[in-house]
Each structure stands twice: as C-alpha cells, then as structure tokens.
Amino acid sequence: MVVSRRDFLLGGMAAGAAGLCPGLSLAQSASYFAGTRTDNGVTFRATNFARIDKRWHRQVVKFKSTEPEGTVVVDTRNHFLYLIMENKTAIRYGVSVGKEGFKWFGRASIDRKALWPKWTPPPEMRQRHPELPLSVEGGSPKNPLGARALYLHGTGGDTGYRFHGTVAPWSIGTDASSGCIRMFNEDVIDLYQRCPIGTAAYVIQHLADQAEKSLAKPEEPDAI
Amino acid sequence: MILVHGHFRRLVVAGLLVTLAACTTTKIEAPEPAVNPNEFGNTNDPAAGFENVQPGTEQDFILNVGRRTFFAENSAALDATARVTLDQQIAFLKKYPQWYAKVQGFADEPGGDAKMRQISQQRADAVMNYLVAGGVPASRLWAKGYGKDRVVRDCADRACKVQNRRVITNLRASREDGD
Numbered sequence: 001m002v003v004s005r006r007d008f009l010l011g012g013m014a015a016g017a018a019g020l021c022p023g024l025s026l027a028q029s030a031s032y033f034a035g036t037r038t039d040n041g042v043t044f045r046a047t048n049f050a051r052i053d054k055r056w057h058r059q060v061v062k063f064k065s066t067e068p069e070g071t072v073v074v075d076t077r078n079h080f081l082y083l084i085m086e087n088k089t090a091i092r093y094g095v096s097v098g099k100e101g102f103k104w105f106g107r108a109s110i111d112r113k114a115l116w117p118k119w120t121p122p123p124e125m126r127q128r129h130p131e132l133p134l135s136v137e138g139g140s141p142k143n144p145l146g147a148r149a150l151y152l153h154g155t156g157g158d159t160g161y162r163f164h165g166t167v168a169p170w171s172i173g174t175d176a177s178s179g180c181i182r183m184f185n186e187d188v189i190d191l192y193q194r195c196p197i198g199t200a201a202y203v204i205q206h207l208a209d210q211a212e213k214s215l216a217k218p219e220e221p222d223a224i
Numbered sequence: 225m226i227l228v229h230g231h232f233r234r235l236v237v238a239g240l241l242v243t244l245a246a247c248t249t250t251k252i253e254a255p256e257p258a259v260n261p262n263e264f265g266n267t268n269d270p271a272a273g274f275e276n277v278q279p280g281t282e283q284d285f286i287l288n289v290g291r292r293t294f295f296a297e298n299s300a301a302l303d304a305t306a307r308v309t310l311d312q313q314i315a316f317l318k319k320y321p322q323w324y325a326k327v328q329g330f331a332d333e334p335g336g337d338a339k340m341r342q343i344s345q346q347r348a349d350a351v352m353n354y355l356v357a358g359g360v361p362a363s364r365l366w367a368k369g370y371g372k373d374r375v376v377r378d379c380a381d382r383a384c385k386v387q388n389r390r391v392i393t394n395l396r397a398s399r400e401d402g403d
Contacts, residue, residue, distance in 0.1 A: 060274040064267045068377045070387035089271040196294035198386035
C-alpha cells in the first residue's frame with residue numbers, strides 16, 4: 001500500500017491509521033474531533049465521542065477478580081483497560097493495542113509518568129519510514145503519544161511497555177500496526193490523574209471467560 | 225456441578241478447621257457464605273447506578289471528576305496532579321451547589337498510629353483549604369483524618385502504600401458530622 005508522506009503525517013504517524021482504515025478520508029477523520037481543549041499549555045483537538053461506539057467510552061463496570069483495588073488490568077485481546085475500584089467495580093477505558101502492546105505480558109508498576117511526552121520513533125520504524133524525524137516534540141499534533149505516557153517498570157527495570165494517548169481516536173478498539181496501549185487523550189489524562197507512581201499494573205491476553213477463574217494465572221505470554 | 229464441588233470442598237475445609245479447633249483454643253471464624261453469582265452479574269455489566277450517568281450526580285463526580293487525591297510519603301502537600309483533580313472538584317461543587325462533601329484523609333506511613341492520624345488530618349485539611357480557596361463555601365465541607373483505618377490495599381508493598389496515602393472527597397446530600 002502506498003501512503004503519501006502527507007497522508008501518513010495527517011493520519012498520525014505511529015497510528016498507522018492509513019493502513020488500518022484505507023478508506024478513511026480527511027473529512028471522515030475530521031469527524032472524530034470536535035472542538036479543542038487546552039491542557040498544560042497545549043491546545044489539542046478534542047475527541048468527538050458522539051462518533052465513538054459507546055463500548056469504548058470510559059465507564060464504570062462490574063469487575064469480578066481477586067486483584068485488589070487500585071490495580072490497572074489490561075485485557076489486550078478485548079481492547080479494555082480497567083482501573084479497579086471498590087465494591088467489585090472498575091473504571092473501564094477503551095484502548096487500541098499496537099504491535100508493541102502484544103510483546104509483553106505480566107506484572108509491573110507505573111514508575112514514571114509524563115505530560116505531552118516527546119516521541120522518538122524506534123529505529124525499526126525509521127527504517128520502514130525514513131522520512132520520519134529523529135524525534136517529535138511533545139504537544140505536536142504529529143506526536144502519536146498524545147497527551148500523556150505512563151511507563152511500566154518490572155523487576156528488571158523498564159519493560160518498554162507504556163500507556164499513552166493518540167492522534168488517531170478512530171483506532172481505539174482495534175489492533176494497530178504500532179504503539180503500545182493507546183487511549184483517547186481525554187482518557188489517558190484521566191488515568192494519569194488516578195494512578196500515583198507505584199500503581200500496580202497487570203497486562204494479560206484476556207480476562208478469564210468464567211468468573212470462577214481468577215486473574216491469578218495469565219496465559220502463556222508471547223515470546224518477545 | 226462446580227458449585228456442588230466447591231461446596232463440598234468448603235465442608236472439608238470447615239471440617240479440618242473444626243479438627244484444628246479441637247486441638248487449640250484458636251477461635252475459628254465461620255466460612256464466608258457462598259457468593260451467589262446471579263447477585264453480582266457479570267464483569268463488564270454497568271455497575272449499579274452507572275447505567276446512564278447524568279450530569280451533577282455522584283456517579284458523574286466519580287466517573288468524570290474523580291474523588292481521590294494522592295500524596296507522597298510523609299507529605300500533606302498538594303502536588304500539581306492533585307491540584308488538577310481538585311480544580312475539577314471545585315468546578316463541580318460550584319456548578320452543583322446542592323452537594324456537601326466530607327473530605328476524608330488517610331495515611332500509610334512509617335511512624336506509628338499517632339503520626340499517621342496527624343498526617344491524615346493534615347491531608348484532609350490541605351484538600352479542604354484548597355477547595356475553599358477555590359470558591360467552595362466552607363459551610364459545605366468538613367475534613368477528618370482517619371490515620372491508617374480503611375486501607376485500600378493492606379500490604380507492605382509500595383503498590384499498596386501509594387493507594388492508601390490519599391484523600392477522598394465524598395459527596396453528601398446533607399451536612400453531617402462524625403463518620
């Protein structure tokens with residue numbers, strides 16, 4: 001598939017939006033935004049949630065598990081991120097899972113959080129797309145990390161895994177060509193507010209189908 | 225079948241506990257009653273009250289504003305993140321003046337119960353003062369520190385302690401004191 005540089009940038013670089021939605025015209029992608037919002041000195045295009053399937057909206061759901069309150073659980077296959085709350089409930093966010101998002105599963109903690117982080121395209125991405133710059137400043141409309149990044153560290157240090165925002169809201173609820181766990185900017189801002197440094201995170205392939213099965217045993221992780 | 229099996233296992237465990245109790249003076253708690261899965265519903269169902277969240281409700285506050293602010297160890301200072309949440313709380317409380325709020329402080333730090341009670345009160349006071357400075361009438365708020373009571377997660381890990389070092393802004397329909 002041939003993607004012009006212009007489409008590529010407008011569609012949101014790492015989002016690979018053009019590849020995901022080959023028929024998505026500029027006008028169609030524009031319909032996913034409504035107005036602007038300012039956050040920490042950055043004015044960004046607000047998500048038009050009227051255009052988004054309700055299942056991907058942030059909502060409070062029942063959540064049966066043995067995980068304690070305060071843990072972030074990511075169900076990668078079903079594209080949901082849960083923040084566990086009291087009384088067997090959780091705040092559920094719709095996410096998009098990029099290729100990097102399927103490379104690691106397990107337990108970690110949120111050890112670093114950033115506002116409008118700078119994006120450095122990974123070397124392999126720059127090989128595929130040599131026109132990409134070495135880095136994109138935080139707050140740029142071309143920065144696929146969007147409004148926030150929450151970095152997961154495990155016992156061996158940085159897992160390379162992160163929750164971040166997006167410039168391609170239409171991709172939420174799908175598997176994407178690249179990136180980690182991508183959220184609506186409004187949602188990753190919300191999650192940032194609710195997760196102090198040290199918050200436990202648990203990334204699994206999917207929740208057990210039967211309520212009897214706890215989250216204690218994830219399926220075999222994919223090889224890295 | 226699974227339920228029967230589970231029940232049987234419970235009986236066996238209860239039996240073992242009775243046997244143990246016969247040998248020691250340890251008080252044995254009765255096993256928890258089995259949870260009826262139909263009462264809970266399913267994961268991913270809307271939580272009770274959250275089926276159709278309306279502006280200005282407690283559910284709106286929980287989902288779109290956030291009740292919790294978090295604190296660093298041994299600190300009652302409001303960091304930039306806490307202030308963002310509190311600014312949202314201020315906007316909500318000014319827009320919906322029917323609400324009162326109980327500001328509850330909690331702690332989980334080294335130093336013993338008296339120290340924790342003190343710091344939890346300082347945290348609650350810091351949040352209340354910020355809300356008042358932002359324009360919420362003090363007559364609609366009251367602050368209380370609970371020390372290490374009501375921990376969110378009870379363990380020695382950082383993941384537990386960071387959750388417990390918090391203030392919860394709890395909406396109330398009327399002015400009340402005590403708990």
